[in-house]
Amino acid sequence: MGKSVSVMLGRGSLAHNNREFSTENVAPALTPNNVIFTQQKLRDAYHEIFGEALEQYNKKQKRNDRKIPDYYEHIRQSKNGENLYHELVVQVGNRYDTGIGSADVETAREILSQYYHDFITRNLNMRVFNAVLHMDEPDGTPHLHIDFIPVATGQNRGLEVKNSMRQALQQQGFDFQSTPVLPEGVVSASYGKKQPQIGGGRWLDAERAALGNLLKQRGISWDKQGTHREHLSVSEYKACAEIVEKKIRDMPPTELEPREPNRAMRLAGVKSDEVIASRLAIEALQQENTALRAQAELDRATKQAEDRKNASFDARIQRTLKTAADMERKADLVKAHYSRGIAENYQALERKYAILSQSSAQLKRRCDTAEQSYHKLEESYPNR
Numbered sequence: 001m002g003k004s005v006s007v008m009l010g011r012g013s014l015a016h017n018n019r020e021f022s023t024e025n026v027a028p029a030l031t032p033n034n035v036i037f038t039q040q041k042l043r044d045a046y047h048e049i050f051g052e053a054l055e056q057y058n059k060k061q062k063r064n065d066r067k068i069p070d071y072y073e074h075i076r077q078s079k080n081g082e083n084l085y086h087e088l089v090v091q092v093g094n095r096y097d098t099g100i101g102s103a104d105v106e107t108a109r110e111i112l113s114q115y116y117h118d119f120i121t122r123n124l125n126m127r128v129f130n131a132v133l134h135m136d137e138p139d140g141t142p143h144l145h146i147d148f149i150p151v152a153t154g155q156n157r158g159l160e161v162k163n164s165m166r167q168a169l170q171q172q173g174f175d176f177q178s179t180p181v182l183p184e185g186v187v188s189a190s191y192g193k194k195q196p197q198i199g200g201g202r203w204l205d206a207e208r209a210a211l212g213n214l215l216k217q218r219g220i221s222w223d224k225q226g227t228h229r230e231h232l233s234v235s236e237y238k239a240c241a242e243i244v245e246k247k248i249r250d251m252p253p254t255e256l257e258p259r260e261p262n263r264a265m266r267l268a269g270v271k272s273d274e275v276i277a278s279r280l281a282i283e284a285l286q287q288e289n290t291a292l293r294a295q296a297e298l299d300r301a302t303k304q305a306e307d308r309k310n311a312s313f314d315a316r317i318q319r320t321l322k323t324a325a326d327m328e329r330k331a332d333l334v335k336a337h338y339s340r341g342i343a344e345n346y347q348a349l350e351r352k353y354a355i356l357s358q359s360s361a362q363l364k365r366r367c368d369t370a371e372q373s374y375h376k377l378e379e380s381y382p383n384r
Contacts, residue, residue, distance in 0.1 A: 002223035003093040005211045010087035013302045017132050017145045023301045030136035037131040045129035046072040053161035075163050090144040100138050108142040111214045125168035127151050174203040
Protein backbone atom coordinates (compact mmCIF):
# COMPACT_ATOMS: atom_id res chain seq x y z
CA MET A 1 0.00 0.00 0.00
CA GLY A 2 1.34 3.41 -0.96
CA LYS A 3 1.58 6.61 1.02
CA SER A 4 0.88 10.18 0.09
CA VAL A 5 3.32 13.04 0.51
CA SER A 6 2.66 16.69 1.28
CA VAL A 7 5.00 19.65 0.84
CA MET A 8 3.13 22.91 1.27
CA LEU A 9 3.68 26.46 2.36
CA GLY A 10 2.92 27.07 6.03
CA ARG A 11 1.92 30.31 7.70
CA GLY A 12 5.02 30.30 9.86
CA SER A 13 4.62 30.44 13.63
CA LEU A 14 8.01 30.02 15.30
CA ALA A 15 6.46 30.12 18.77
CA HIS A 16 4.17 27.21 17.86
CA ASN A 17 6.90 25.27 16.06
CA ASN A 18 9.25 25.60 19.03
CA ARG A 19 6.45 24.78 21.48
CA GLU A 20 6.66 28.08 23.34
CA PHE A 21 2.93 27.49 23.69
CA SER A 22 0.78 24.44 22.98
CA THR A 23 -2.53 24.19 21.15
CA GLU A 24 -5.28 21.75 22.08
CA ASN A 25 -4.07 19.15 19.55
CA VAL A 26 -0.65 18.88 21.23
CA ALA A 27 0.13 16.33 23.96
CA PRO A 28 2.87 17.89 26.14
CA ALA A 29 3.86 14.43 27.37
CA LEU A 30 4.87 13.54 23.79
CA THR A 31 6.75 16.78 23.10
CA PRO A 32 10.13 15.25 24.12
CA ASN A 33 9.72 12.98 21.07
CA ASN A 34 10.01 15.99 18.75
CA VAL A 35 13.25 16.31 16.80
CA ILE A 36 14.94 19.72 16.78
CA PHE A 37 17.32 19.97 13.82
CA THR A 38 18.26 23.62 14.24
CA GLN A 39 17.02 26.62 16.20
CA GLN A 40 18.49 30.08 15.67
CA LYS A 41 16.95 33.42 16.52
CA LEU A 42 15.69 35.14 13.40
CA ARG A 43 17.51 38.40 14.15
CA ASP A 44 20.77 36.52 14.68
CA ALA A 45 20.31 34.74 11.37
CA TYR A 46 19.77 38.07 9.61
CA HIS A 47 22.92 39.52 11.13
CA GLU A 48 24.92 36.45 10.16
CA ILE A 49 23.62 36.33 6.57
CA PHE A 50 23.31 40.00 5.65
CA GLY A 51 25.59 41.80 8.15
CA GLU A 52 28.65 42.12 5.92
CA ALA A 53 26.64 43.04 2.82
CA LEU A 54 24.74 45.67 4.82
CA GLU A 55 27.98 47.20 6.10
CA GLN A 56 29.41 47.42 2.57
CA TYR A 57 26.17 48.92 1.25
CA ASN A 58 26.07 51.63 3.92
CA LYS A 59 29.70 52.57 3.28
CA LYS A 60 28.83 53.40 -0.33
CA GLN A 61 25.98 55.73 0.61
CA LYS A 62 26.81 59.45 0.69
CA ARG A 63 23.43 60.39 2.13
CA ASN A 64 22.41 59.20 5.57
CA ASP A 65 18.77 58.83 4.56
CA ARG A 66 19.79 56.10 2.09
CA LYS A 67 21.53 54.02 4.73
CA ILE A 68 19.81 50.97 6.27
CA PRO A 69 20.42 50.79 10.03
CA ASP A 70 18.82 47.37 10.52
CA TYR A 71 18.10 45.01 7.60
CA TYR A 72 15.74 42.89 9.73
CA GLU A 73 13.55 45.93 10.45
CA HIS A 74 13.94 47.06 6.84
CA ILE A 75 12.36 43.82 5.60
CA ARG A 76 9.80 43.66 8.40
CA GLN A 77 8.49 47.12 7.54
CA SER A 78 8.81 46.68 3.79
CA LYS A 79 5.74 47.31 1.66
CA ASN A 80 7.16 45.45 -1.34
CA GLY A 81 5.80 42.06 -0.34
CA GLU A 82 8.95 40.55 1.18
CA ASN A 83 8.52 38.19 4.12
CA LEU A 84 11.04 37.95 6.92
CA TYR A 85 11.06 34.19 6.32
CA HIS A 86 9.09 31.39 4.68
CA GLU A 87 8.01 27.98 5.93
CA LEU A 88 7.49 24.57 4.41
CA VAL A 89 5.35 21.94 6.14
CA VAL A 90 6.35 18.44 5.06
CA GLN A 91 4.41 15.25 5.76
CA VAL A 92 4.37 11.59 4.78
CA GLY A 93 1.09 9.65 4.77
CA ASN A 94 -1.99 10.63 6.73
CA ARG A 95 -3.33 10.07 10.21
CA TYR A 96 -5.02 6.81 9.15
CA ASP A 97 -1.93 5.03 7.81
CA THR A 98 0.97 6.95 9.46
CA GLY A 99 -0.60 8.56 12.49
CA ILE A 100 1.15 9.08 15.82
CA GLY A 101 1.24 5.71 17.55
CA SER A 102 0.99 3.71 14.32
CA ALA A 103 3.47 1.06 13.19
CA ASP A 104 4.87 3.35 10.46
CA VAL A 105 5.57 6.38 12.62
CA GLU A 106 9.29 5.52 12.96
CA THR A 107 9.57 5.11 9.19
CA ALA A 108 8.02 8.55 8.73
CA ARG A 109 10.52 10.02 11.20
CA GLU A 110 13.45 8.53 9.29
CA ILE A 111 12.13 9.73 5.92
CA LEU A 112 11.46 13.27 7.14
CA SER A 113 14.86 13.45 8.84
CA GLN A 114 16.56 12.42 5.60
CA TYR A 115 14.43 14.91 3.68
CA TYR A 116 15.57 17.76 5.94
CA HIS A 117 19.27 17.02 5.40
CA ASP A 118 18.74 16.64 1.64
CA PHE A 119 16.75 19.90 1.56
CA ILE A 120 19.72 21.87 2.90
CA THR A 121 22.08 20.33 0.33
CA ARG A 122 19.58 20.77 -2.49
CA ASN A 123 18.53 24.36 -1.72
CA LEU A 124 21.69 26.40 -1.22
CA ASN A 125 19.77 29.68 -1.54
CA MET A 126 17.30 28.76 1.21
CA ARG A 127 19.01 29.50 4.52
CA VAL A 128 17.30 27.33 7.17
CA PHE A 129 17.37 28.85 10.64
CA ASN A 130 14.65 26.79 12.35
CA ALA A 131 13.57 23.21 11.67
CA VAL A 132 11.51 20.96 13.95
CA LEU A 133 9.90 17.55 13.42
CA HIS A 134 6.64 17.36 15.38
CA MET A 135 5.67 13.99 16.80
CA ASP A 136 3.49 15.16 19.70
CA GLU A 137 0.06 15.53 18.07
CA PRO A 138 -1.87 12.32 18.90
CA ASP A 139 -4.58 12.85 16.27
CA GLY A 140 -2.10 13.87 13.59
CA THR A 141 0.86 12.65 11.58
CA PRO A 142 4.60 13.28 12.02
CA HIS A 143 5.32 16.48 10.10
CA LEU A 144 8.31 18.70 9.56
CA HIS A 145 8.40 22.52 9.82
CA ILE A 146 11.28 24.09 7.86
CA ASP A 147 11.66 27.84 8.34
CA PHE A 148 14.07 29.50 5.94
CA ILE A 149 15.21 32.86 4.55
CA PRO A 150 15.53 33.06 0.74
CA VAL A 151 19.00 34.47 -0.01
CA ALA A 152 19.95 35.96 -3.39
CA THR A 153 23.62 36.72 -4.00
CA GLY A 154 25.56 38.83 -6.51
CA GLN A 155 22.90 41.54 -6.69
CA ASN A 156 23.70 44.83 -8.46
CA ARG A 157 20.94 46.93 -6.87
CA GLY A 158 20.75 47.44 -3.14
CA LEU A 159 22.60 44.94 -1.00
CA GLU A 160 24.83 42.47 -2.81
CA VAL A 161 23.23 39.74 -0.66
CA LYS A 162 19.52 40.26 -0.03
CA ASN A 163 16.25 38.62 0.95
CA SER A 164 14.48 37.80 -2.32
CA MET A 165 12.46 34.68 -3.01
CA ARG A 166 12.17 35.52 -6.70
CA GLN A 167 15.93 35.92 -7.20
CA ALA A 168 16.78 32.97 -4.94
CA LEU A 169 14.53 30.65 -6.95
CA GLN A 170 15.84 31.95 -10.26
CA GLN A 171 19.38 31.27 -9.07
CA GLN A 172 18.25 27.71 -8.32
CA GLY A 173 16.76 27.41 -11.81
CA PHE A 174 13.06 27.95 -11.07
CA ASP A 175 10.78 30.56 -12.61
CA PHE A 176 8.46 32.75 -10.59
CA GLN A 177 4.78 33.19 -11.35
CA SER A 178 3.03 36.02 -9.53
CA THR A 179 -0.59 35.15 -10.43
CA PRO A 180 -1.82 31.64 -9.66
CA VAL A 181 -3.75 29.60 -12.21
CA LEU A 182 -7.47 29.57 -11.40
CA PRO A 183 -8.61 25.98 -10.82
CA GLU A 184 -11.37 24.89 -13.16
CA GLY A 185 -14.77 25.71 -11.71
CA VAL A 186 -13.43 27.74 -8.78
CA VAL A 187 -14.90 31.20 -8.43
CA SER A 188 -13.35 33.06 -5.52
CA ALA A 189 -12.81 36.75 -4.82
CA SER A 190 -9.44 35.97 -3.27
CA TYR A 191 -8.22 34.53 -6.58
CA GLY A 192 -8.70 37.93 -8.18
CA LYS A 193 -5.85 39.34 -6.13
CA LYS A 194 -2.14 38.98 -6.70
CA GLN A 195 -1.04 35.93 -4.77
CA PRO A 196 2.61 34.90 -5.19
CA GLN A 197 3.31 31.31 -6.13
CA ILE A 198 6.82 30.15 -5.43
CA GLY A 199 8.57 29.21 -8.65
CA GLY A 200 5.25 28.86 -10.42
CA GLY A 201 4.77 25.71 -8.34
CA ARG A 202 7.72 23.99 -10.04
CA TRP A 203 9.95 24.24 -6.98
CA LEU A 204 7.30 22.73 -4.72
CA ASP A 205 6.65 19.99 -7.28
CA ALA A 206 10.39 19.21 -7.31
CA GLU A 207 10.41 19.02 -3.50
CA ARG A 208 7.42 16.68 -3.52
CA ALA A 209 9.17 14.49 -6.08
CA ALA A 210 12.27 14.39 -3.87
CA LEU A 211 10.14 13.30 -0.91
CA GLY A 212 8.40 10.70 -3.09
CA ASN A 213 11.79 9.29 -4.10
CA LEU A 214 12.69 8.80 -0.44
CA LEU A 215 9.57 6.64 -0.11
CA LYS A 216 10.54 4.59 -3.15
CA GLN A 217 14.04 4.04 -1.73
CA ARG A 218 12.38 2.27 1.20
CA GLY A 219 10.14 0.17 -1.02
CA ILE A 220 7.05 2.33 -0.39
CA SER A 221 5.02 3.40 -3.40
CA TRP A 222 4.10 7.05 -3.75
CA ASP A 223 0.34 7.51 -3.83
CA LYS A 224 -0.02 10.76 -5.77
CA GLN A 225 -3.80 11.00 -5.46
CA GLY A 226 -4.63 14.05 -3.37
CA THR A 227 -1.13 14.22 -1.98
CA HIS A 228 -0.54 17.94 -2.17
CA ARG A 229 -2.17 21.28 -2.76
CA GLU A 230 -1.49 24.92 -2.13
CA HIS A 231 -2.86 26.32 1.13
CA LEU A 232 -6.49 27.33 0.58
CA SER A 233 -8.37 30.10 2.26
CA VAL A 234 -11.75 29.25 3.80
CA SER A 235 -13.60 30.70 0.79
CA GLU A 236 -11.39 28.73 -1.62
CA TYR A 237 -11.91 25.54 0.40
CA LYS A 238 -15.69 25.96 0.26
CA ALA A 239 -15.54 26.55 -3.50
CA CYS A 240 -13.45 23.39 -3.97
CA ALA A 241 -15.84 21.47 -1.72
CA GLU A 242 -18.72 22.46 -3.98
CA ILE A 243 -16.82 21.12 -7.02
CA VAL A 244 -16.08 17.83 -5.23
CA GLU A 245 -19.72 17.52 -4.22
CA LYS A 246 -20.83 18.10 -7.82
CA LYS A 247 -18.39 15.46 -9.09
CA ILE A 248 -19.69 13.03 -6.47
CA ARG A 249 -23.25 13.62 -7.62
CA ASP A 250 -22.20 12.98 -11.24
CA MET A 251 -20.53 9.62 -10.46
CA PRO A 252 -22.17 6.39 -11.68
CA PRO A 253 -24.34 4.78 -9.01
CA THR A 254 -22.12 1.68 -8.92
CA GLU A 255 -19.24 3.81 -7.57
CA LEU A 256 -21.34 5.46 -4.91
CA GLU A 257 -22.75 4.56 -1.58
CA PRO A 258 -26.13 5.88 -0.45
CA ARG A 259 -26.12 7.71 2.85
CA GLU A 260 -28.83 9.16 5.05
CA PRO A 261 -28.66 12.98 5.39
CA ASN A 262 -27.14 14.23 8.59
CA ARG A 263 -28.62 17.07 10.64
CA ALA A 264 -26.71 19.75 8.73
CA MET A 265 -27.93 18.32 5.41
CA ARG A 266 -31.53 18.20 6.62
CA LEU A 267 -31.32 21.82 7.75
CA ALA A 268 -29.96 22.69 4.30
CA GLY A 269 -33.01 21.04 2.69
CA VAL A 270 -31.28 17.92 1.32
CA LYS A 271 -33.62 14.99 0.88
CA SER A 272 -32.77 11.40 1.64
CA ASP A 273 -32.77 10.26 -1.97
CA GLU A 274 -30.38 13.09 -2.90
CA VAL A 275 -27.60 12.02 -0.51
CA ILE A 276 -25.18 9.92 -2.57
CA ALA A 277 -21.60 10.19 -1.54
CA SER A 278 -18.24 8.56 -2.14
CA ARG A 279 -16.72 7.27 1.09
CA LEU A 280 -13.21 8.20 0.05
CA ALA A 281 -14.22 11.67 -1.14
CA ILE A 282 -16.02 12.40 2.11
CA GLU A 283 -13.04 11.25 4.16
CA ALA A 284 -10.82 13.54 2.05
CA LEU A 285 -13.12 16.48 2.76
CA GLN A 286 -13.14 15.59 6.45
CA GLN A 287 -9.35 15.62 6.47
CA GLU A 288 -9.38 19.04 4.79
CA ASN A 289 -11.89 20.29 7.36
CA THR A 290 -9.73 18.95 10.21
CA ALA A 291 -6.71 20.73 8.76
CA LEU A 292 -8.62 23.99 8.50
CA ARG A 293 -9.86 23.68 12.08
CA ALA A 294 -6.32 22.94 13.30
CA GLN A 295 -5.00 25.97 11.40
CA ALA A 296 -7.73 28.15 12.91
CA GLU A 297 -6.85 26.86 16.38
CA LEU A 298 -3.17 27.57 15.70
CA ASP A 299 -3.99 31.11 14.53
CA ARG A 300 -6.11 31.70 17.63
CA ALA A 301 -3.44 30.38 19.99
CA THR A 302 -0.75 32.38 18.18
CA LYS A 303 -2.81 35.56 18.50
CA GLN A 304 -3.45 34.89 22.18
CA ALA A 305 0.27 34.35 22.77
CA GLU A 306 1.08 37.58 20.93
CA ASP A 307 -1.59 39.45 22.89
CA ARG A 308 -0.13 38.16 26.17
CA LYS A 309 3.35 39.17 25.06
CA ASN A 310 2.11 42.64 24.05
CA ALA A 311 0.22 43.03 27.34
CA SER A 312 3.34 42.04 29.28
CA PHE A 313 5.41 44.50 27.26
CA ASP A 314 2.86 47.29 27.85
CA ALA A 315 2.84 46.55 31.59
CA ARG A 316 6.64 46.67 31.65
CA ILE A 317 6.58 50.04 29.89
CA GLN A 318 4.02 51.37 32.40
CA ARG A 319 6.19 50.19 35.31
CA THR A 320 9.23 51.86 33.75
CA LEU A 321 7.34 55.11 33.26
CA LYS A 322 6.05 55.00 36.85
CA THR A 323 9.58 54.36 38.14
CA ALA A 324 10.88 57.27 36.07
CA ALA A 325 8.12 59.54 37.41
CA ASP A 326 8.88 58.49 40.99
CA MET A 327 12.56 59.21 40.47
CA GLU A 328 11.75 62.59 39.00
CA ARG A 329 9.58 63.49 42.00
CA LYS A 330 12.36 62.42 44.38
CA ALA A 331 14.83 64.49 42.42
CA ASP A 332 12.54 67.53 42.74
CA LEU A 333 12.24 66.99 46.49
CA VAL A 334 16.00 66.67 46.91
CA LYS A 335 16.55 69.72 44.77
CA ALA A 336 14.00 71.72 46.75
CA HIS A 337 15.50 70.56 50.06
CA TYR A 338 19.06 71.45 49.15
CA SER A 339 18.02 74.70 47.49
CA ARG A 340 16.20 75.76 50.65
CA GLY A 341 19.21 74.85 52.81
CA ILE A 342 21.59 76.75 50.54
CA ALA A 343 19.35 79.82 50.65
CA GLU A 344 19.16 79.71 54.45
CA ASN A 345 22.94 79.36 54.72
CA TYR A 346 23.44 82.26 52.34
CA GLN A 347 21.09 84.46 54.34
CA ALA A 348 22.91 83.53 57.58
CA LEU A 349 26.23 84.40 55.95
CA GLU A 350 24.81 87.72 54.79
CA ARG A 351 23.74 88.54 58.34
CA LYS A 352 27.18 87.60 59.69
CA TYR A 353 28.79 89.72 57.00
CA ALA A 354 26.62 92.69 57.95
CA ILE A 355 27.56 92.30 61.63
CA LEU A 356 31.24 92.00 60.74
CA SER A 357 30.97 95.05 58.50
CA GLN A 358 29.43 97.04 61.34
CA SER A 359 32.12 95.84 63.76
CA SER A 360 34.79 96.74 61.24
CA ALA A 361 33.34 100.24 60.82
CA GLN A 362 33.24 100.73 64.58
CA LEU A 363 36.85 99.56 64.90
CA LYS A 364 37.88 101.93 62.12
CA ARG A 365 36.19 104.84 63.87
CA ARG A 366 37.93 103.91 67.11
CA CYS A 367 41.26 103.72 65.32
CA ASP A 368 40.68 107.13 63.79
CA THR A 369 39.76 108.57 67.19
CA ALA A 370 42.84 107.02 68.80
CA GLU A 371 45.06 108.38 66.02
CA GLN A 372 43.64 111.87 66.48
CA SER A 373 44.23 111.64 70.22
CA TYR A 374 47.79 110.54 69.58
CA HIS A 375 48.44 113.54 67.32
CA LYS A 376 47.03 115.88 69.93
CA LEU A 377 49.32 114.42 72.55
CA GLU A 378 52.31 114.92 70.27
CA GLU A 379 51.34 118.53 69.79
CA SER A 380 51.10 119.01 73.54
CA TYR A 381 54.64 117.77 74.08
CA PRO A 382 56.69 119.23 71.18
CA ASN A 383 60.08 118.91 72.92
CA ARG A 384 59.78 115.30 73.67
